[in-house]
Amino acid sequence: MNKVVNPLRRSLLKAGTATMGMSMAGIAWGQGRDALTMGVLSQQTGTYAYAGQLVLNGAKLAIEERNGEILGQKINLIVRDDEGKPAVGVRRLSEAIGSDKLRYFGGNFSSAVGLAEAEVAQREKVIQYAAGGSEDFTGSRCNDYMFQWSAHGYTALRTTLEYVKQTMPDKKRIYTITADYAFGHSLLRYAKVAAQELGMELVGNDNHPLGERQFTQYLTKALSTRPDIICLLTAGADAVAATRQLFSFGAKNIQVVGPWSLEVDQLRELSPQMRDGLILGLNYYQDIDTPVNKAFVERYMKAHKSVPSYAAAYGYDSFRTMLLAMEQAKSTEVEAVRKAMEGMKYDSIFGPISIDPRTHQTLRPYYVVKCKAQADMKNENDYATIVAEGSKPQPAELNECKRSV
Amino acid sequence: MFSLFIALLINGIAIGLLYALMAFGLSIIKGLLNIPNFAHGAFFAIGAYICYGALNAGLPFFVALLLSFAVPALVGVAVERLGLSRLMRESYLYQLLFLFAVALVLEQLLLIIFGTVGLSVNPPESLAGAFNLGFTYVPKYLVLNGVVAALTIVAVWLLIERTRLGARIRAGIDKPDMARCLGVNVNRLLVLGFALGTGLAGFAGGLALPLLGASPTIGSDMLATAFVVLVIGGLGSIYGAILAGLLVGIIQCVATLWVPAASTVLIYVAMVLTLIVRPQGLLGER
Numbered sequence: 001m002n003k004v005v006n007p008l009r010r011s012l013l014k015a016g017t018a019t020m021g022m023s024m025a026g027i028a029w030g031q032g033r034d035a036l037t038m039g040v041l042s043q044q045t046g047t048y049a050y051a052g053q054l055v056l057n058g059a060k061l062a063i064e065e066r067n068g069e070i071l072g073q074k075i076n077l078i079v080r081d082d083e084g085k086p087a088v089g090v091r092r093l094s095e096a097i098g099s100d101k102l103r104y105f106g107g108n109f110s111s112a113v114g115l116a117e118a119e120v121a122q123r124e125k126v127i128q129y130a131a132g133g134s135e136d137f138t139g140s141r142c143n144d145y146m147f148q149w150s151a152h153g154y155t156a157l158r159t160t161l162e163y164v165k166q167t168m169p170d171k172k173r174i175y176t177i178t179a180d181y182a183f184g185h186s187l188l189r190y191a192k193v194a195a196q197e198l199g200m201e202l203v204g205n206d207n208h209p210l211g212e213r214q215f216t217q218y219l220t221k222a223l224s225t226r227p228d229i230i231c232l233l234t235a236g237a238d239a240v241a242a243t244r245q246l247f248s249f250g251a252k253n254i255q256v257v258g259p260w261s262l263e264v265d266q267l268r269e270l271s272p273q274m275r276d277g278l279i280l281g282l283n284y285y286q287d288i289d290t291p292v293n294k295a296f297v298e299r300y301m302k303a304h305k306s307v308p309s310y311a312a313a314y315g316y317d318s319f320r321t322m323l324l325a326m327e328q329a330k331s332t333e334v335e336a337v338r339k340a341m342e343g344m345k346y347d348s349i350f351g352p353i354s355i356d357p358r359t360h361q362t363l364r365p366y367y368v369v370k371c372k373a374q375a376d377m378k379n380e381n382d383y384a385t386i387v388a389e390g391s392k393p394q395p396a397e398l399n400e401c402k403r404s405v
Numbered sequence: 406m407f408s409l410f411i412a413l414l415i416n417g418i419a420i421g422l423l424y425a426l427m428a429f430g431l432s433i434i435k436g437l438l439n440i441p442n443f444a445h446g447a448f449f450a451i452g453a454y455i456c457y458g459a460l461n462a463g464l465p466f467f468v469a470l471l472l473s474f475a476v477p478a479l480v481g482v483a484v485e486r487l488g489l490s491r492l493m494r495e496s497y498l499y500q501l502l503f504l505f506a507v508a509l510v511l512e513q514l515l516l517i518i519f520g521t522v523g524l525s526v527n528p529p530e531s532l533a534g535a536f537n538l539g540f541t542y543v544p545k546y547l548v549l550n551g552v553v554a555a556l557t558i559v560a561v562w563l564l565i566e567r568t569r570l571g572a573r574i575r576a577g578i579d580k581p582d583m584a585r586c587l588g589v590n591v592n593r594l595l596v597l598g599f600a601l602g603t604g605l606a607g608f609a610g611g612l613a614l615p616l617l618g619a620s621p622t623i624g625s626d627m628l629a630t631a632f633v634v635l636v637i638g639g640l641g642s643i644y645g646a647i648l649a650g651l652l653v654g655i656i657q658c659v660a661t662l663w664v665p666a667a668s669t670v671l672i673y674v675a676m677v678l679t680l681i682v683r684p685q686g687l688l689g690e691r
Contacts, residue, residue, distance in 0.1 A: 050521065180666045207666035213617060213626050216547055217658035218665060220416050224409045224541035237523070237620070244525050245616055248544040250534030269523035269618065 035076035036332050037100050038063075038322070040315065041092055041117065042107035044081040050265050051311035052081065055107045057304055058315025061296070062323065070326050076100075082108060086116035093117050097124045103334055106130060106149070106318045109311065111137070111183040118146040127334055127341075129318040131283075133183040133235070133260050135190070135394070138359040142401035145334070147341060147355065149318045150283050151366040152394045153186045153260070157194040159390030160259035160281035163368040164229065165198045167387075171228035171255055173203045177218050177242060179234035180207040187233040187260055193398070203227055208234065215242040219249060232258040240266050247274040255279065264309040267383045272374035280384065282367045284313040284349070287386055293349040307381045317349045321362075342405065356393075359401045365391040406662075408540035413658045415543055419551030421654020423613055426554040427627060428634035428646035429561065430605030435635065436578040436643050437598035438489065440497070443504040445606050446628030447511035448477040452607025453619040454515055457524050460614075466529045470553075473611025474604045480511075481603030485596045508624075516621045523620035546615055553612055558647055561605070565643070574598055578643070606631075633676045639689020648687055 040059050042052035056079055063075050078100050082089035089108060096102040097120070104127045108114045111134030121128040122143040129147045130137055133156075137148040164171065176191055178184040188205060195202050203225045206218045219242070222230055230246065232239050239261045246256060247270075259281035267275050286297050286307040296316055300308040308316070321341075326332050329340035342357035353364040369384035377383070427449060434442045442448075452473035459469035484507055492499045527533065528546035535542035565571035576584040577594040585591050610623070617623055634653050638645025653672045660668040679686060 206661065209666060209669050211626075212669060213623075214420060214657065214669075216420065216544065216616070217413055217416050217661040217668065220412050220541055220543065220658075221409060221661050221665070224412065237622075240523060240525075241617070244618055245544075248528055248533075248535070248546045248616060249542050250544070251542060265522075269525060269620070271525045271527050273527050274525060 034101070035074040036070065036104075037076045037078060037096075037102045038319065039078045039080060039093075039096050039100070039102045039105035040107035041080045041082050041089055041096070041105055043084040043109060043113075045083050049084075051109045052107070054265070054309060054311035055109075055315035057300070058308065058312040058317070059107070059319040060315075061299055061303065062316045062319035065320070066323060070323050071330070071332055073332055078102065082113055082117075084110050084113060086113050089113040089117050090120055093120045094124070097126055102126060103332070104129075104322050104337075106322075107315065108132065111186075112181060115141055115182065118143055121145045125334055127322065127338055129322055131314045131318070133186055135186040136182060138356070138361040138394075138399070138401055140400040140402075142359055142403050144403070145338060147360040147362065149314055149321075149362050151364060151391075152361055153190040154193060154394040154398070155366045155390065155392055156260045156281045156283075157187065157190040158197070158392050159366045159388060160257060160279065160368050161191075161194045161198055161200060162390060163388040164255065164257060164279060165200060168228075168255060172200045173225075173227045174200055174229045174231050174257075175203055175222040175225055175227035176205040176231045176233050177215070177222065178205055178207050179210055179238060181210050183235070183260075184233050190394075191231060191233060191259070193395075200229075208238070210238065212238050213241045215245045216248075218242075219246055223249065223251060223254075227254060229255045229257055232256065232261045235261050235263075236266070240269050243270060243278070244274055247271075257281075263311070264307065264381075264383060265311070267371065272377070275371045275383065276373045278371040278384075279387075280369050280371065282310065282369055284308075284310045285367050285369055285384070285386055286381070288349065288367065290349060290351040292347055292351075296349055313349060321346065321348060357405045358403055359399060361393070363391065363393055365389045408538075410659065410662060412538060412541045412543060413661060414655060416547065417655035417658030418651060419547045419554075419654070420658060421651040422551045422554035422558070423609055423650075424630055424634050424654050425647045425650025426557060426612075427606050427609040428631045428638065428650050429558055429643070430602035430609075431631050431635050432638065432640075432643050432646040433561075433574075433605075434599055434602035435640060437574065437602075438485075438595055440489070440500050440504065441632070441635070442599075442602065443501065443628075444484070444508040444511060445603070445631055446624030446626075447508045447515075448481065448603040448606040448624075449610040449627050449631075450515055450619070450621070450624030451477045451480060451511065452610030453614050453617070453623055454519055454524075454610075455607065456611030456614045457526060457619045460526050470608065470611050473614075474608040477607025477610075478600040478604030481600040482596055484603075485599040489599065490592065490595065512621060512624060519619070519621075521621060523618050525618045526615055528615040544616075550612055550616065554609070557605070557608065561601070562644070570597075630672070633672055636676050637679045637686060639686020641690050642686065642688040645686050645688035652687075 040056045042055045044052045080092040106129040111132035114130040114132040122145050127145050131150045135153050178188045257279045324346050325337050325340040329336040345354045350364045355362050367386050368388035370387050371384045431445050455476045456469045456473040459472050488503050532545045535544045573589050577591050581591050634649045638649030657668050660671050
């Protein structure tokens with residue numbers, strides 16, 4: 001018998017053993033050691049370009065609070081630019097799911113993009129915590145994996161108009177100027193519902209194309225109906241242009257109301273006289289008086305030297321909530337976490353709130369603020385005072401979500 | 406309904422004159438240098454920001470307006486001398502690409518200097534508020550916009566039609582080689598013409614500042630409209646842009662009566678119809 005082992009065979013044996021050993025170590029390393037990929041998919045260009053970075057700031061804070069890990073697993077935060085376009089968002093999301101193993105995401109602002117991404121979330125079974133004004137998120141296009149962080153359009157309109165009615169009972173005639181896409185249409189629908197409930201009258205509406213910069217013609221038409229209230233159902237740079245041009249009309253006895261319109265970031269772009277007296281409905285305002293929010297505002301100001309707005313609060317609270325849900329579910333697996341999120345009761349920047357198990361709507365307050373005159377501002381960020389708060393949810397008979405729990 | 410129509414017509418004429426002013430500059434450049442100025446929107450934006458800066462520094466409004474003409478004009482001189490004139494000998498494509506690049510660089514410079522946040526100024530005190538026409542309101546500042554734009558257009562028309570310089574400009578547009586033979590310094594005319602065009606764009610930006618604000622994208626927003634106006638007016642006619650500007654403004658405003666959501670789309674429809682029915686534009690001959 002040949003006692004000398006064939007050298008080639010020996011090398012092969014060595015190589016084989018080494019490979020097996022490494023792969024076993026690899027398996028042991030992989031189990032629970034792969035980072036959990038969460039993503040911010042948001043706009044870096046377009047109408048809501050200001051929001052992209054802010055959402056990321058907020059999300060990062062939420063992750064840093066937990067030292068970058070959850071349940072012993074490292075969190076890998078990735079960022080993708082969806083350019084505000086549904087097709088791009090869908091593409092970036094699919095790529096991230098495939099190549100980066102993205103499992104949880106949020107960050108987008110435009111309802112159109114969010115709704116497109118929701119279809120991918122459903123198909124690929126990843127959790128999306130969306131924001132955006134369209135009611136379709138928790139209505140006709142609700143799905144098992146997508147959750148809605150922003151208040152429902154009904155809540156927004158009802159809370160804002162109720163404040164107007166209580167403080168200005170003589171002002172009943174409302175003219176609306178609406179952004180011509182899913183978001184605007186939702187707001188208009190609930191403006192009609194809320195106005196009817198409150199005994200106010202919608203005397204007219206004009207839809208304007210998204211991205212419009214020329215509003216004087218819409219305003220001329222609106223003012224010809226002699227309304228008491230001009231209601232801007234439009235947001236972003238469009239709302240800034242509309243408000244700026246409305247100011248040039250000097251219509252002092254007409255109340256301008258933006259139930260889901262200008263955020264703090266846009267208020268900065270207007271002169272103090274242009275925003276004085278505006279009544280705005282907001283998903284978030286920095287003065288919200290809860291322990292979680294106070295802590296958030298302090299940390300945000302320290303990190304970024306500016307007050308957080310809707311976008312930053314959304315980034316922070318949505319990621320914070322997803323991480324809380326993982327803690328509650330004691331797992332980072334999507335199926336377990338989404339079940340935990342359904343009906344979850346927890347403390348947020350809005351105080352104690354919950355998530356509707358069927359529609360996935362976060363049941364949370366909506367805030368009404370009144371913008372201050374320049375003389376009353378205590379500092380450069382003191383744009384407005386919170387004057388009202390409301391959380392009346394969408395009437396069940398108007399909800400079109402077909403999910404069952 | 407009729408009174409609202411009149412109000413919207415007034416609105417449309419005022420806005421239209423602003424478009425006309427900007428497109429007038431564009432058509433002068435097209436006429437003299439035979440090139441569509443892709444950087445025209447960037448000059449509009451420069452004018453808006455210069456006006457903002459001047460007003461912030463406490464300068465009176467009409468001084469701010471003069472600066473919003475002068476500074477873009479000077480930048481235009483630099484662009485023409487340092488780039489366009491050298492590329493004149495090269496292919497047409499290089500000039501187009503150069504202007505494209507200038508547009509990007511200028512817009513990015515504005516972004517770097519002024520940031521991404523948009524800026525607003527109130528209309529001057531004397532022009533705050535609106536004329537109450539009874540059936541509706543027309544902002545005083547909007548009317549001023551129209552009046553000043555109209556006066557400026559008339560002034561530039563007089564310059565081109567009634568002065569020796571204007572005659573040389575017209576000669577440079579129609580027959581540059583012959584003009585050269587007659588001792589006209591055509592190269593200097595080109596610089597002047599380009600500067601006049603960019604100056605007018607900047608002036609339009611400054612004039613519109615209280616209404617449109619200053620933001621990094623304001624230039625590109627206006628550029629599309631300016632080109633539509635240029636095409637409808639006729640690429641070969643300097644004055645076609647004025648008529649077309651008025652028409653576009655009126656269409657955009659009056660359409661609000663019946664199809665508000667389509668008021669901007671309609672101006673593009675008008676452009677397409679013009680290209681199909683009368684491709685040389687309203688007043689174009691070439």
